[in-house]
Amino acid sequence: MSMIAAFYGGKSILITGATGFLGKVLMEKLFRTSPDLKVIYILVRPKAGQTLQQRVFQILNSKLFEKVKEVCPNVHEKIRAIYADLNQSDFAISKEDMQELLSCTNIIFHCAATVRFDDSLRHAVQLNVTATQQLLLMASQMPKLEAFIHISTAFSNCNLKHIDEVIYPCPVEPKKIIDSLEWLDDSIIDEITPKLIGDRPNTYTYTKALGEMVVQQESGNLNIAIIRPSIVGATWQEPFPGWVDNLNGPSGLIIAAGKGFLRSIKATPMAVADLIPVDTVVNLTLAVGWYTAVHRPKSTLIYHCTSGNLNPCNWGKMGFTILASFEKIPYERAFRRPNADFTSNKFMIQYWNAVSHHAPAIIYDFYLRLTGRKPRMTKLMNRLLRTVSMLEYFVNRSWEWSTDNTEMLMSELSPEDQRVFNFDVRQLNWLEYIENYVLGVKKYLLKEDMAGIPEARQHLKRLRNIHYLFNTALFLIVWRLLIARSQMARNVWFFIVSFCYKFLSYFRASSTLKA
Numbered sequence: 001m002s003m004i005a006a007f008y009g010g011k012s013i014l015i016t017g018a019t020g021f022l023g024k025v026l027m028e029k030l031f032r033t034s035p036d037l038k039v040i041y042i043l044v045r046p047k048a049g050q051t052l053q054q055r056v057f058q059i060l061n062s063k064l065f066e067k068v069k070e071v072c073p074n075v076h077e078k079i080r081a082i083y084a085d086l087n088q089s090d091f092a093i094s095k096e097d098m099q100e101l102l103s104c105t106n107i108i109f110h111c112a113a114t115v116r117f118d119d120s121l122r123h124a125v126q127l128n129v130t131a132t133q134q135l136l137l138m139a140s141q142m143p144k145l146e147a148f149i150h151i152s153t154a155f156s157n158c159n160l161k162h163i164d165e166v167i168y169p170c171p172v173e174p175k176k177i178i179d180s181l182e183w184l185d186d187s188i189i190d191e192i193t194p195k196l197i198g199d200r201p202n203t204y205t206y207t208k209a210l211g212e213m214v215v216q217q218e219s220g221n222l223n224i225a226i227i228r229p230s231i232v233g234a235t236w237q238e239p240f241p242g243w244v245d246n247l248n249g250p251s252g253l254i255i256a257a258g259k260g261f262l263r264s265i266k267a268t269p270m271a272v273a274d275l276i277p278v279d280t281v282v283n284l285t286l287a288v289g290w291y292t293a294v295h296r297p298k299s300t301l302i303y304h305c306t307s308g309n310l311n312p313c314n315w316g317k318m319g320f321t322i323l324a325s326f327e328k329i330p331y332e333r334a335f336r337r338p339n340a341d342f343t344s345n346k347f348m349i350q351y352w353n354a355v356s357h358h359a360p361a362i363i364y365d366f367y368l369r370l371t372g373r374k375p376r377m378t379k380l381m382n383r384l385l386r387t388v389s390m391l392e393y394f395v396n397r398s399w400e401w402s403t404d405n406t407e408m409l410m411s412e413l414s415p416e417d418q419r420v421f422n423f424d425v426r427q428l429n430w431l432e433y434i435e436n437y438v439l440g441v442k443k444y445l446l447k448e449d450m451a452g453i454p455e456a457r458q459h460l461k462r463l464r465n466i467h468y469l470f471n472t473a474l475f476l477i478v479w480r481l482l483i484a485r486s487q488m489a490r491n492v493w494f495f496i497v498s499f500c501y502k503f504l505s506y507f508r509a510s511s512t513l514k515a
C-alpha cells in the first residue's frame with residue numbers, strides 16, 4: 001500500500017493554478033492514486049468566454065482525465081471550483097467560500113503564476129509575489145492546514161551557476177518592491193525594471209525569486225516546502241506518455257521546427273538541456289506534500305526537480321533527436337522540410353536568420369500577394385524569432401543544481417511509493433521520451449490525426465524536390481550572371497565543361513573497345 005496515496009485519502013486540498021499545465025497533471029494524479037480524497041478546491045477565474053463550470057467540465061472531459069473516470073467515477077463531485085482572481089485583494093473570493101476554505105483545507109499546492117517572460121514587473125510582482133503573500137496569510141488562518149507547497153522554478157537564481165537548495169536573498173526586499181509599485185507609475189517602473197532584475201534575463205525569474213523570499217519571510221508556524229522544477233516538458237509515463245497542452249518551454253519550438261518555420265537557433269550544443277517531465281514534477285510534489293505534513297521538517301526545505309546532474313542530455317543531442325523523430329512522425333502541411341542548425345556564432349546566426357527565416361518568408365509572402373491573398377509569413381516569422389530570442393538565454397548556458405533534499409526524500413520513500421510516485425529521473429530514456437514528446441505534440445497540441453502521416457511524408461518529399469529544384473535554378477542563375485561578368489568564371493566554366501566532355505568521350509571509347 002502506498003503511504004503517500006493513503007495520506008491524501010480523506011483530505012481537503014487547495015490547488016491554485018489547477019487550470020494550468022502542471023496543475024491539471026497534479027489534480028489528475030491525486031484523483032487517480034487517492035480516489036478517496038475528500039475534495040479538491042481549485043481557485044479559478046472565468047476565461048476566454050468560459051464560465052468556471054465550463055472550464056472544469058472541459059478539463060474533466062479531456063483525454064488526460066480518461067483513467068481518472070475509471071477509478072473515481074464521482075470525480076466531478078469531488079472537485080469544487082471557487083471563483084477567484086489572484087490579482088485582486090482577497091482574491092475576490094466570496095465570504096462563504098473563504099470561510100469554507102479557511103476551515104476545511106488540509107494541504108495547499110500553490111502552482112499559479114505568470115510564466116510569461118515579457119510580463120510587466122507590476123503584473124509579475126502582483127501574481128508571483130503579492131498573491132503568494134496573500135495566500136500565506138490565508139494559510140496562517142487555516143487551523144487544519146498540514147502543509148503548504150509552493151512551486152517555484154529552478155531558474156529563480158539563474159544568475160548563479162551553481163545553485164544549492166537554499167533561498168538566495170535579492171538585493172531589494174520584496175516588501176519594498178510591493179510598496180513602491182503601488183505608487184510608481186508604469187513608465188517609471190519600466191525604466192527601473194532592468195536595474196531591479198539585474199543579471200536575470202526577465203521579470204519572471206526575478207519575481208519567482210522574490211516569491212521564494214516572501215515564502216521564507218512569512219512562513220510563521222506553517223509547514224512549508226518549495227519545489228524548483230527546471231524546464232517542464234510533456235509527460236514521461238503518466239497517465240500516458242507525451243501529454244502536453246501548452247506551448248511553453250520547448251513545445252512551441254518543437255512545433256516551429258517540425259513545421260519547418262524554425263531552422264536555426266542560437267544555442268550551445270554542449271549546454272545541458274535541463275528538461276523535466278511534468279509527471280516527475282507532480283510525483284515529487286505529492287511526495288513533498290506527504291513528507292512535509294508527516295515529518296514536519298524544522299525549516300523550509302527546498303527541492304530541486306532537475307535532470308542535469310543525474311541524467312544529463314545536452315541541447316545538441318536533444319535537437320538531433322527531435323529532428324530524427326520528425327522522420328518517423330512528420331507534422332502535417334509543413335512550410336519547409338525540418339532541419340536544424342544550432343550555432344553559437346552570432347554572425348552565423350544572422351546569416352541563417354536571413355537565409356533560412358527571413359528570405360523564405362518574404363518569398364512566400366510575395367507568392368501570397370501574387371495569388372491575391374494577404375501576406376502573413378513575415379509577421380509570423382518575426383514573432384517566432386522574438387520568442388526564440390527570449391528563450392536563447394536558457395539554451396546557451398548550463399547550471400548545476402544540487403539535489404540533496406530530493407535524493408534524501410527518495411531514500412525516505414517505501415519501495416511501493418518509489419514506484420507509484422517515481423521521480424527518479426535516472427530511469428528516463430531520453431530517446432524514447434523525446435520521441436513520445438514529438439508524438440504528443442502532434443496528437444494533443446496540433447490535434448493531427450495519425451492517419452495523415454503518409455500524406456505528411458509525401459508533402460515533405462514534395463518540399464525536398466522543390467528545395468533541390470530551387471537550389472539548382474538559383475545556382476544556374478548565379479553562375480550565368482557570373483559568367484557574363486567575369487573572364488575568370490568563364491575560364492573555370494569552360495575548363496569544367498571540357499573536362500566533363502573529355503571524361504565522357506574516354507568512357508564511351510573504352511566501353512566500345514570492351515564490346
Ligand SMILES: CCCCCCCCCCCCCCCCCCCCCC(=O)SCCNC(=O)CCNC(=O)[C@H](O)C(C)(C)COP(=O)(O)OP(=O)(O)OC[C@H]1O[C@@H](n2cnc3c(N)ncnc32)[C@H](O)[C@@H]1OP(=O)(O)O
Nearest residue numbers: 116117153247248249250252253257263264265340341394
Ligand atoms: C534549430 C532547429 C530546431 C531543432 C529542433 C529543436 C527545437 C527545440 C529546441 C528546444 C529549445 C527550447 C528552449 C526552451 C527554453 C525554455 C526555458 C524556460 C526556462 C524557465 C522555465 C520556467 O520556469 S517557466 C515556464 C516557461 N515559460 C515559458 O516558456 C513562457 C515563454 N513564453 C512567453 O513568455 C511568451 O509566449 C512570449 C515568448 C513572450 C511570446 O509572447 P507573445 O505575446 O508574442 O505571444 P503569446 O504568448 O501571446 O502567443 C502568441 C502566439 O505565439 C504562440 N506561442 C507562444 N509561445 C510560443 C513558443 N514558445 N513557441 C512558439 N509559439 C509560441 C502562441 O500560441 C500564440 O499563437 P496565436 O497568436 O496563434 O494564438
Ligand SMILES: NC(=O)C1=CN([C@@H]2O[C@H](COP(=O)(O)OP(=O)(O)OC[C@H]3O[C@@H](n4cnc5c(N)ncnc54)[C@H](OP(=O)(O)O)[C@@H]3O)[C@@H](O)[C@H]2O)C=CC1
Nearest residue numbers: 017018019020021022085086087111112113153229231232
Ligand atoms: N512550465 C514550466 O516550464 C515551469 C513552470 N514552473 C512553475 O510551475 C507553476 C505552474 O506552471 P505552469 O502550469 O506551467 O503554468 P501555466 O501558465 O500553464 O498555468 C498557470 C496557472 O496560473 C493561473 N493563473 C494565472 N493568473 C491567475 C490569476 N490572476 N488568477 C487565478 N489564476 C491565475 C492560470 O489560470 P488561467 O488558466 O485562468 O490562466 C493557470 O492555471 C508556476 O508556478 C511556474 O512558475 C516552474 C518551472 C518550469
